[in-house]
Amino acid sequence: MDLGLEGRQAFVSGSTRGIGYAVARRLLVEGAAVTVNGRSRAGVDDAVRRLRAEVPGARVDGLAADFADPDPVEALLDSLGPVDILVNNVGIFGLEEFAAVPDDLWRTYFEVNVMSAVRLSRRLIGPMLERGWGRVVFVNSESGVNVPADMVPYGATKAASLAVANGLAKLTRGTAVTVNTVLGGPTWSDGVAAAVEHVAGQSGVPVEAMRETIAAGNPTSLLGRFIEPDEIASLVGYLASPLASATNGAALRADGGALTGIL
Ligand SMILES: NC(=O)c1ccc[n+]([C@@H]2O[C@H](COP(=O)([O-])OP(=O)(O)OC[C@H]3O[C@@H](n4cnc5c(N)ncnc54)[C@H](OP(=O)(O)O)[C@@H]3O)[C@@H](O)[C@H]2O)c1
Numbered sequence: 065m066d067l068g069l070e071g072r073q074a075f076v077s078g079s080t081r082g083i084g085y086a087v088a089r090r091l092l093v094e095g096a097a098v099t100v101n102g103r104s105r106a107g108v109d110d111a112v113r114r115l116r117a118e119v120p121g122a123r124v125d126g127l128a129a130d131f132a133d134p135d136p137v138e139a140l141l142d143s144l145g146p147v148d149i150l151v152n153n154v155g156i157f158g159l160e161e162f163a164a165v166p167d168d169l170w171r172t173y174f175e176v177n178v179m180s181a182v183r184l185s186r187r188l189i190g191p192m193l194e195r196g197w198g199r200v201v202f203v204n205s206e207s208g209v210n211v212p213a214d215m216v217p218y219g220a221t222k223a224a225s226l227a228v229a230n231g232l233a234k235l236t237r238g239t240a241v242t243v244n245t246v247l248g249g250p251t252w253s254d255g256v257a258a259a260v261e262h263v264a265g266q267s268g269v270p271v272e273a274m275r276e277t278i279a280a281g282n283p284t285s286l287l288g289r290f291i292e293p294d295e296i297a298s299l300v301g302y303l304a305s306p307l308a309s310a311t312n313g314a315a316l317r318a319d320g321g322a323l324t325g326i327l
Pocket of ligand 1: 077102
């Protein structure tokens with residue numbers, strides 16, 4: 065299937081690793097030009113190098129900015145050219161004991177998980193509307209709909225991000241710009257792998273055994289295993305494409321069936 069992305073310019077926040085990297089690679093394979101992002105120049109340069117090696121002829125560059133800090137984000141926005149496809153992917157997550165989370169950490173969750181997309185969308189959606197075509201895709205989580213007790217800051221900020229996407233879509237009425245959300249489920253991204261490896265190292269359990277135990281212990285997942293980043297990227301790639309022209313304001317699941325409701 066040709067997604068028709070040849071010649072489109074994309075920006076993917078938080079894309080040196082994990083789901084964002086898989087999304088960047090998918091868009092490059094489909095012929096889009098992609099700007100990747102991470103916190104450090106070295107991390108971004110390394111991601112650009114790897115993507116060029118994996119996708120011959122890839123038109124990829126990168127911009128470093130830490131979305132926890134508004135100043136470098138403003139600088140990033142000033143150096144971005146026109147963007148046809150914005151993928152609001154960057155997000156932080158972690159197990160947190162609710163009573164022990166200080167205000168500063170709550171603020172960081174809001175900066176990275178909510179304000180990143182607000183700042184990018186605020187700058188980029190107007191020009192998309194003027195040019196008459198655009199795609200904004202939010203990489204969200206089933207945790208934004210069903211907030212885990214041990215990840216309240218994560219789930220709460222993902223719920224806020226869902227609300228931002230819902231409202232933004234309404235600004236596109238009657239145009240060829242769309243705003244959609246992908247609700248991912250437990251995914252074996254670099255970040256999740258590092259967290260599991262850390263716990264496995266502390267407890268002496270082999271990583272593979274721990275990975276299987278965690279996947280099998282998810283009470284609702286129909287998939288029964290971790291999702292691969294490429295499986296999330298497939299849905300993002302489709303939503304970013306002209307083929308998804310009648311899908312707008314939607315929150316679509318790539319959660320392995322973890323959410324149990326009908327819709
Ligand atoms: N993994 C899951 O199970 C899962 C499930 C559902 C939804 N999601 C969502 O998917 C998205 C990506 O998650 P992931 O698991 O792929 O993450 P990941 O493997 O930890 O990768 C995070 C990426 O974001 C970058 N990053 C982190 N903090 C940043 C910041 N403050 N500013 C700029 N870049 C930053 C990292 O780059 P540097 O290290 O180079 O800065 C890296 O490229 C998140 O929105 C997450 O909520 C994940």
